[in-house]
Amino acid sequence: MKQLLKQPGRLLGLLFLGMSSALTVQQAQAEHDIRGISQGANGVFNLYAYPFNMNLPEGTSLYMWGFGDLDLGEGASHDAGANYQLPQYPAPTLIVTEGEAVTINLVNYGVPDNISIEMTGHEVSSQCIDIPAPQGPTPTTGATNCTAGLFTNEADVGQAVSYTFTAGSPGTYIYHSLAGANPGLHTEMGLVGVMVVRPADYDPITNRTAYGAGTGTDYDHENLYLMTEVDPDIHIQMEKGHINHFTNTDRYAKVWFINGRVFPDLFQGDYNTLFPNQPYESLVMSRPGDVVLVRNVNAGQDAHPMHYHGENLRFIGRDGKMLSSDGVVANLGRSDNTTNSAPKQTIDALWTWTGKDLGWDIYGHDAGHNCIDVNPRDGYADANSDYPGEWCNDHGKPIPVSLPGVGDLTLGGWWSGSPFLGDTGDLPPGEGGLNPFGGYFLVWHSHAEKELTTFDIFPGGSLGSVVVLPPGTPIN
Numbered sequence: 001m002k003q004l005l006k007q008p009g010r011l012l013g014l015l016f017l018g019m020s021s022a023l024t025v026q027q028a029q030a031e032h033d034i035r036g037i038s039q040g041a042n043g044v045f046n047l048y049a050y051p052f053n054m055n056l057p058e059g060t061s062l063y064m065w066g067f068g069d070l071d072l073g074e075g076a077s078h079d080a081g082a083n084y085q086l087p088q089y090p091a092p093t094l095i096v097t098e099g100e101a102v103t104i105n106l107v108n109y110g111v112p113d114n115i116s117i118e119m120t121g122h123e124v125s126s127q128c129i130d131i132p133a134p135q136g137p138t139p140t141t142g143a144t145n146c147t148a149g150l151f152t153n154e155a156d157v158g159q160a161v162s163y164t165f166t167a168g169s170p171g172t173y174i175y176h177s178l179a180g181a182n183p184g185l186h187t188e189m190g191l192v193g194v195m196v197v198r199p200a201d202y203d204p205i206t207n208r209t210a211y212g213a214g215t216g217t218d219y220d221h222e223n224l225y226l227m228t229e230v231d232p233d234i235h236i237q238m239e240k241g242h243i244n245h246f247t248n249t250d251r252y253a254k255v256w257f258i259n260g261r262v263f264p265d266l267f268q269g270d271y272n273t274l275f276p277n278q279p280y281e282s283l284v285m286s287r288p289g290d291v292v293l294v295r296n297v298n299a300g301q302d303a304h305p306m307h308y309h310g311e312n313l314r315f316i317g318r319d320g321k322m323l324s325s326d327g328v329v330a331n332l333g334r335s336d337n338t339t340n341s342a343p344k345q346t347i348d349a350l351w352t353w354t355g356k357d358l359g360w361d362i363y364g365h366d367a368g369h370n371c372i373d374v375n376p377r378d379g380y381a382d383a384n385s386d387y388p389g390e391w392c393n394d395h396g397k398p399i400p401v402s403l404p405g406v407g408d409l410t411l412g413g414w415w416s417g418s419p420f421l422g423d424t425g426d427l428p429p430g431e432g433g434l435n436p437f438g439g440y441f442l443v444w445h446s447h448a449e450k451e452l453t454t455f456d457i458f459p460g461g462s463l464g465s466v467v468v469l470p471p472g473t474p475i476n
Contacts (some may be wrong), residue, residue: 036093038075044103046070063239064190067091091193114154116179171320172346219293229253256451256461263463284466289389298341309442317348365423371395422470
């Protein structure tokens, strides 16, 4: 990190990436957790449903139906989520613990159709309730009954339903509305989200694991990659009140999302006020050797082949079940760089970037740094090295190409001015600025070309990224 911040003025680029809220000024190591909410002080989730209009980067908006948190972010997993109460896309990520009794109270404040909650992988019971005391939008006054539906009790406008179940095995689950005359309409309109079940022995400091201690699923950072898609023509019809015009036969998606945003908006910070109804970003941050738990979720109605650059993922779970031959360790998952996820499928996978065997010293800007591999002797630099985690076999090797001058380059916003990790070289005025820590940006994106567009305009859609930051860079 000797040259990490030699151009402090370029920290202004953090405003564009949303990294200002993600990278803190303290120098201690830190971890990233999925943004979401836990059950409030009264032991329940209080959700509501309401229409809203969602921003798109080219200046248009989409009419949506969304779930929101009546408890104003009381159980938010991050300080930025405190007091957040808007209807959102995707729905609030619910964070619970294995074996925990879960109650979800749902009020329909304005969605012009019966709504419900179906929790994949769980047996849920429901009952009609009085409308909870709201802290969000103004409700229809008075207590009402709910409506018996095909799968479960449903809530029409001004009605409320309570759903109860026991959180099952650790993993990632989808919840969504499945009600009304055209059930597929509700996922299309935005009434869909994720529930994360943590293992009973989970501890955010001492036991960060997806499926429990000893399962081989330990991780440093946890990120949600939730994929959806919409057909804007359907949303126009719903905004006009033409509920019965929906049909899956005529549906043709034109906009593709990761965590409810499209490129470039998905790089902005969590709870960014530019996107009031789209609180979750998807920029993944890591350091060499860190283990990232990717919760890959296809909550849409089309297949989404997400492709992860840099290293292969090791699959550890699918649809809330650990991929194991003995029920003890996650040893059945394959190694791959693409998840060919089917609609409503969840995949848990681990990703690590080390820089091993690149064939040149990625810290070559610092000719005097050491690489000590003594304990354990595994080929990687020990904690007392200048750059812990460096692959010592590449230490001191020159980069095997002749580096071009600035005049021979087309400069992108994420070019730091140097090919070395942690280095920020000289750049012309007004160039670069989005990579102040000298990280390596690797694209995580859909492998279906049409999904990299928004209204057929490239770049857009499901075009995400991970940035590998220098050792010691704090991540929050």
